[in-house]
Amino acid sequence: MRHNLLASLAAHxxxxxxxxxxxxxxxxxxxxxxxFADGAGGHPTTDGAAQGGTRGSGTASEAATxxxxxxxxxxxxxxxxxxHPADSAWKxxxxxxxxxxxxxxxxxxxxxxxxxxxxxxxxxxxTSLAIDWDHDDYxxxxxxxxxxxxxxxxxxxxxxxxxxxxxxVYETDGRPLAAWRHKTCIPTVPAVGxxxxxxxxxxxxxxxxxxxxxxxxxxxLATVSQPIPVDMPSHGLEASDDTLVLSGLDGGTITIYDRxxxxxxxxxxxxxxxxxxxxxxxxVGDSAVGVAFFEVNTPEAWIWNRQTRAAxxxxxxxxxxxxxxxxxxxxxxxxLEAGPASDGELYGPSTLWTSPFAAxxxxxxxxxxxxxxxxxxxxxxxxxxxxxxxxxxxxxxHVYRLSDALxxxxxxxxxxxxxxxxxxxxAREVWVWVRGGVVRQAISExxxxxxAP
Numbered sequence: 336m337r338h339n340l341l342a343s344l345a346a347h348x349x350x351x352x353x354x355x356x357x358x359x360x361x362x363x364x365x366x367x368x369x370x371f372a373d374g375a376g377g378h379p380t381t382d383g384a385a386q387g388g389t390r391g392s393g394t395a396s397e398a399a400t401x402x403x404x405x406x407x408x409x410x411x412x413x414x415x416x417x418x419h420p421a422d423s424a425w426k427x428x429x430x431x432x433x434x435x436x437x438x439x440x441x442x443x444x445x446x447x448x449x450x451x452x453x454x455x456x457x458x459x460x461x462t463s464l465a466i467d468w469d470h471d472d473y474x475x476x477x478x479x480x481x482x483x484x485x486x487x488x489x490x491x492x493x494x495x496x497x498x499x500x501x502x503x504v505y506e507t508d509g510r511p512l513a514a515w516r517h518k519t520c521i522p523t524v525p526a527v528g529x530x531x532x533x534x535x536x537x538x539x540x541x542x543x544x545x546x547x548x549x550x551x552x553x554x555x556l557a558t559v560s561q562p563i564p565v566d567m568p569s570h571g572l573e574a575s576d577d578t579l580v581l582s583g584l585d586g587g588t589i590t591i592y593d594r595x596x597x598x599x600x601x602x603x604x605x606x607x608x609x610x611x612x613x614x615x616x617x618x619v620g621d622s623a624v625g626v627a628f629f630e631v632n633t634p635e636a637w638i639w640n641r642q643t644r645a646a647x648x649x650x651x652x653x654x655x656x657x658x659x660x661x662x663x664x665x666x667x668x669x670x671l672e673a674g675p676a677s678d679g680e681l682y683g684p685s686t687l688w689t690s691p692f693a694a695x696x697x698x699x700x701x702x703x704x705x706x707x708x709x710x711x712x713x714x715x716x717x718x719x720x721x722x723x724x725x726x727x728x729x730x731x732x733h734v735y736r737l738s739d740a741l742x743x744x745x746x747x748x749x750x751x752x753x754x755x756x757x758x759x760x761x762a763r764e765v766w767v768w769v770r771g772g773v774v775r776q777a778i779s780e781x782x783x784x785x786x787a788p
Contacts (some may be wrong), residue, residue, distance in 0.1 A: 405648065425516065429560055431536050431547040434520035438557050442511040446501060449490065449509035451775065454748045460780025463751065464773040469497045474755070478768035480526045481759035483719075488759075491525030491532065504532055504556060513556035523548070526574040531594075532556060533574045544568045548579060550594060565592050565599045575618035577642070587612035591623060591639055591646075602639065602646040603627075613637065613646065615713070619663045622694050624649065624656060632676040636661040640694050649696050659685055659710055660724060662717035667737045668692050668699070669722045671707045680713045681728055689737055704740040705787040708733050714754070719761040721778070724755055732757065733767060734778060740787035747774045 345623045409587050421446040425437035439445035447467040454461035466475055479490035487507030494501055503514040513521065515534075521534035534556075535548040546568045552560035570582035579592040587604035603613035616625030621641040626634040627648075636650035636658045652658050652672050659682040661670040668690045674683020685707035692700045708726035715724035722735045732754070734743045747754055751771035758773070759766040767774045 336340075346563055348474060368642040384449075401615075423514070428515070430534075430549060430562060431520060431538055433538050433540075433543075433545070434536050434547075435518040436520065436522070436536055437516050439514040439516070442503060442514040445514035445516070446494065446503045446505075446511040448511070449492070449505050454749060454774065456748050458745070458776075460777030461745075461748070462775045463748070463771075466772055468494060470495055474770050475770055476691070476768070477524050478756040478758045479766065479773055480524055481766050482527045482529060483761055484529075489527050491527040493522065493524045502534075504553075512553065525571060526572065528574065528576040530576045533572070533579055534559065535572070537568050539568070548572075550579070550593075563592055563594075563599075564597065565590060567599075567601075571615065573615070573617045573623075575620075578618040579621060580616050580618055580623050582615050586614055587628075588648075589613045589616055589625075591616070593641055593644070595641070598644075600644055608703075611637070614647075617662060619665050619692070622659055624663055624668070628662060632657070634658050636670060638694060647695075650699065650701075654668070657682065660713045660715050662715055662722060663692055664717040664719060664721070665722065667717075669717055669735070669737055671724070672708065673707070673709070676711075681709050684709060687722075687735060687740065689740075704735075705742065714757055716757045716765075717761045718759065719760055721760050723757050723760040723765045725757060728756075730754070732765060732767065732776075734760070734781070736784070742785040742787070743778065745776055745781055747776075 336717075421444060423439040423441040425439055428436050428438050430436055450465040450467060451462040452465050454463050464476070474493050477493040482489050484507050489507060490505040492503055492505060494663040500517045500522060501514060502517070502522050502525055503511045503685055504527060506512050517536060520536045520538050523533070526533040531550050531552055533548060533550050535546065537546040538544060546566055546612070547562040548565055549559050549562050554664040563579070565579070565581070568582050568584055569590070570584055571582040573580045577594045579594070581590040583589060583603070585604065588601060589603055590599055590601050592599040603610055609627070611627035611629045613625065613627050616623040616639060623639040625637060627637040628634055634657050635648060635652065637646055638649040639646040648659070650658055650670065655674070656672050657675050659671040659673040661668065662667065670688050672688055673685035676682045687704045687707040688701055690701050693699045706725065708731070709728055710724060712725070712729045714727075715722065720737050722737060723732055725732050731744045731746050735744075747767055747769050751774060753770045755766040755770060756766060757765065758768050764779060765776045765778065767776065
């Protein structure tokens with residue numbers, strides 16, 4: 336499961352989001368990470384959205400300074416009457432002092448159902464999220480968290496309603512299972528997994544920033560109240576059922592929390608002069624993989640392991656080459672080896688490589704598969720034997736089947752504007768976060784594909 340971005344996507348929070356993005360970019364020794372649309376931390380924070388990468392009635396300045404933030408009413412507070420006749424009643428939760436967060440008594444009244452409609456232009460296999468709610472300016476959502484669930488998908492989503500941020504977890508039929516509204520602090524997009532969901536909120540106060548993250552079984556979403564022992568403001572998170580990875584605001588530090596041991600470690604620049612900058616890592620099995628920088632524009636692949644509780648080098652490219660991106664679906668590691676980035680923009684021409692998954696460099700079996708795209712921001716995802724990556728210079732999403740390196744490419748409808756994150760990919764679909772919402776593309780409708788040379 337993933338979520339590159341905090342869900343503070345409202346236009347009111349734009350000054351805050353840009354300040355967080357600028358801080359991270361100033362500390363990261365590689366091509367600039369994608370915008371964190373309204374601070375929504377996560378892949379393209381992130382991308383992501385955070386990526387990739389989260390969502391009060393207060394203004395951005397109030398959120399940033401803590402002005403006008405009421406105290407938390409506590410978990411035993413009585414339900415509020417709905418503000419609108421068709422809305423749910425709400426009950427305050429006590430995740431984080433100074434944050435007004437409520438959980439819905441009736442999720443189906445608190446959030447619109449997820450509904451998908453054919454993309455304009457009629458591209459085969461392309462559907463887009465119907466924006467069936469009163470909304471503020473763009474962007475109207477954050478990068479969703481998606482997990483395959485039987486024949487469908489469970490989804491964690493943030494939406495921006497008029498003057499209010501709401502988040503929810505959706506069942507495969509598009510019906511909300513749980514919903515929260517956030518009136519003062521910035522929420523995270525609920526990160527959905529096969530067994531558990533990660534929730535969170537951040538108090539973005541200059542004087543007293545704070546954060547709270549929680550993990551819950553699906554049946555306990557409406558009652559979860561105990562945060563994990565981690566207080567680390569972040570601009571993006573990635574999660575699996577047992578591992579949470581937070582990208583620090585400094586752009587070079589990550590925090591990894593292991594649910595099994597209830598322990599967290601901080602890795603990257605804060606560990607001393609010999610440590611690299613770690614901007615983003617992605618949980619996979621008992622590990623997490625991502626890129627690290629010792630010098631500007633020279634990324635290499637690093638891995639964290641649950642057994643060792645250490646982050647260590649995994650893969651370095653030959654001289655004059657870099658590891659521009661690395662991901663894994665749990666069975667296969669896939670990466671792009673490329674020429675260094677020019678002026679902090681696009682990396683040079685790349686080659687797609689794979690190896691059976693290995694948690695140590697000596698166990699890798701690297702294999703060059705085919706020429707790859709030129710990329711800038713690391714906007715990509717891997718799942719079920721497929722890898723999808725965004726080539727910003729071409730405005731194309733490239734999709735590769737890892738078993739034989741078969742290749743497809745597509746773009747999203749231009750009227751939906753900028754591609755911000757690849758939220759998810761599996762053997763059936765690619766989910767893309769765009770400024771206008773969310774697009775799903777069926778891989779089977781992209782044609783026969785382009786075989787590896």
